Amino acid sequence: MQTLCSKNRWALITGALGGIGRALVNEFTNAGYKIVATDINDDFDMPENIHFVQLDLEKLVIDEVYANEFYYKVNKITHGTGISTLVNNAAVQILANTRVITRKQWSTSFNVNLSAPFFLSQMFINDLESNSGSIVNISSIHATQTKKQFVAYATTKAALSAMTRNMVLDIGSRVRVNAIEPAAIATDMLKAGFIGKEELYQRLEMFHPLGRVGTPNEVAKLAVFLSSENAGFVQGACISASGGIQGCLSDPM
Numbered sequence: 001m002q003t004l005c006s007k008n009r010w011a012l013i014t015g016a017l018g019g020i021g022r023a024l025v026n027e028f029t030n031a032g033y034k035i036v037a038t039d040i041n042d043d044f045d046m047p048e049n050i051h052f053v054q055l056d057l058e059k060l061v062i063d064e065v066y067a068n069e070f071y072y073k074v075n076k077i078t079h080g081t082g083i084s085t086l087v088n089n090a091a092v093q094i095l096a097n098t099r100v101i102t103r104k105q106w107s108t109s110f111n112v113n114l115s116a117p118f119f120l121s122q123m124f125i126n127d128l129e130s131n132s133g134s135i136v137n138i139s140s141i142h143a144t145q146t147k148k149q150f151v152a153y154a155t156t157k158a159a160l161s162a163m164t165r166n167m168v169l170d171i172g173s174r175v176r177v178n179a180i181e182p183a184a185i186a187t188d189m190l191k192a193g194f195i196g197k198e199e200l201y202q203r204l205e206m207f208h209p210l211g212r213v214g215t216p217n218e219v220a221k222l223a224v225f226l227s228s229e230n231a232g233f234v235q236g237a238c239i240s241a242s243g244g245i246q247g248c249l250s251d252p253m
């Protein structure tokens with residue numbers, strides 16, 4: 001039986017201060033990884049053993065000098081070992097109708113949700129190859145099924161899942177690239193949106209065949225599994241983590 005423990009292997013996690021990001025940091029730490037955690041926000045309460053680097057992913061996409069500086073910071077933190085896992089988790093969810101969405105809202109959605117995962121993957125390709133590493137992209141159920149107002153977010157997630165499948169054709173002999181497509185996950189933000197609307201929250205839960213929404217830890221544990229040798233033949237996969245809701249037809253009958 002192969003072990004999930006990955007001592008002396010480094011995981012780079014974006015969006016580490018968000019709901020799922022914090023769970024990713026915990027679960028990869030529990031699995032024995034050393035962590036470089038990044039977020040656009042500042043680190044207020046990361047545990048001391050986590051190496052936190054503040055990083056604006058939109059700037060990384062636009063500014064090559066800024067991107068290179070980030071690469072060298074990570075290289076220094078890992079003492080030249082380089083990362084073994086890249087978790088592209090950060091995203092923005094800008095909701096706006098097709099008639100009114102602005103160029104700025106559209107480009108920010110694409111920069112953060114799609115171009116940043118692409119250019120981070122490109123920047124760390126040599127390290128990931130020499131460490132037989134893996135990339136996990138946190139996509140969304142919106143890659144395939146979506147709602148009104150989600151046109152920018154859903155399009156970026158569909159493209160992120162497509163990028164996952166396509167990238168393995170270029171680099172897939174030595175780096176595994178997979179995606180997770182979660183449905184509703186009970187982050188603080190999701191729960192805050194339902195304060196005073198408990199009945200609606202219950203209906204959301206019951207709409208899932210499992211009778212509940214997912215937890216950040218469930219997404220994070222799947223990411224750890226995908227990064228491990230136990231998922232050694234899982235390549236270019238976009239794995240649904242939706243409690244079964246991806247199979248539900250929501251018509252009024």
Ligand SMILES: NC(=O)c1ccc[n+]([C@@H]2O[C@H](COP(=O)([O-])OP(=O)(O)OC[C@H]3O[C@@H](n4cnc5c(N)ncnc54)[C@H](O)[C@@H]3O)[C@@H](O)[C@H]2O)c1
Pocket residue numbers: 014015016017018019020021038039040041055056057058059088089090091092112138139140141181182183184185186187189190
């Ligand atoms: N929570 C859910 O229900 C759910 C469902 C499906 C998919 N997802 C996906 O899971 C991932 C994490 O979602 P979450 O719910 O934890 O969201 P979140 O908003 O709590 O976390 C996202 C993090 O990304 C960071 N971020 C935003 N813009 C950035 C930028 N320009 N540069 C660097 N960092 C930036 C934010 O500061 C935040 O900490 C996202 O990719 C999201 O699309 C979430």
